[in-house]
Amino acid sequence: MDLFDELLWRGLAYQWTGEDALPARLRDGPITLYCGFDPSAPSLHIGNLVGLTTLRRFQKAGHHPIAVAGGGTGMIGDPSGKSEERNLLSESELAENVASIRAQIARFLDFDAGASLVNNADWLGALGYIEFLRDVGKHFSVNAMLAKESVRARLESRAGISYTEFSYMLMQAYDFVHLHETAGCELQVGGSDQFGNISVGVDLGRRMHGVQLFGLTWPLVTRSDGVKMGKTAEGAVWLDPARTSPYAFYQWFVNVPDADAGPFLRFFTELPREEIEALEADVARAPQKREAQRRLARELTLLVHGEDGLRAAERASAALFGGDLDGLTETELLEIFADVPSKDLPRARLGAITAGEALTEAGLAKSKSEARRLIEGGGASIGNRRIDDAERPVGLGDLASETVAVLRAGKNRFALLRFAR
């Protein structure tokens, strides 16, 4: 099975330009391709995973991936899928973000073996306006631009679209052509929402240089239960362990609905077809074991957080979901302390702090009222014991070990409180 067939099988080839010419070109020999990443936050998140793993697949198949941090386009703002004009970041903020994202991309791509990361601010920033209008803008028809879905949606909305965002697609198209000129890049990959922007780049390549460029998009990844991709009650699931612990990252994948486990294994992992099909059969036969979800979580946690991160995530998960919370030792609890949401409190508060306050301090409830409601609804416990009174103090008897109390909200939200001496 060659790369393109594999992408088809995995459901990653959703829409592409050039019809049969693209798979033929891929069979022809190594190709240079790129995928853009939005540097508007200092960390990538789960939503960027498909792009990262797709570039990785190409590199493993002998191609040359370029990750493009949109430091320049990030200063403009992509109108695709946005209902209103977005806030622009400063140049220095973007530069900082690009720097921290580089380390995350390095986990997926081998920069020593032909992969590279570039920041489009480097060439877009140097571009003169007149030069740009003359060399690039000349090739675009406003009539055609107005017909693009991303623009049309905004023209019809009350928010409208600024000239700045309207120009976005020209910038992205120019990126493609520039990468072709400087690095021989022939293919741009992205999510299906990018197909419009990508095909504009393909057109520009033909008009400016008479070359055939290609675009390939994957489908929008969604969850069958409607949970937003990479979202939890606490917010996005980030790749940065300081923002989302390996434990939380791992847990997000363990909790993927059965129906999505197979597709996600295909999208995100490099497991071979037979193995994925076997795991899908496992889900059908014994869904309660979550073999597929566990494997998915394991593969991705290993890739993103390394051996140590995976070990910590599995250790914490086994301890908390193992059933016997009271059987945990101080050492075990301290080991998982860093991975699970947790907080240190002075020993003096032991015996004085109420259960409601403890839940709030631990971050399981946003306010004491919410903690109270949680308790009244029977959804909170310390160790394995349900809390029945928000006012009852948390004392020595509630500790699972010498210093640590294990709090739980609902079925699977845990937090630790440590009352150190």
Place this chain on the structure above:
RNA sequence: GGGAGGAUACCGAAGUGGCCAAACGGGCCUGACUGUAAAUCAGGUGGCUCAGCCUUCAGAGGUUCGAACCCUCUUCCUCCCA
């Protein structure tokens, strides 16, 4: 430029002087049932020193014993006329 109608909690949307911390729907949280599912049913969904109190109904003033609701000004939005 003239005229009409709007702005309510995460979102949508009722309410138009006291019975309003504010109906209903969605979302979200929790319980039961389960598989750390789904579906279903039930409860909850501003804050606190919680049988009470405090801050909310675009913003600022005012009328009133009492205002989300009435009046004035301001900001923003929609529609009609030019």
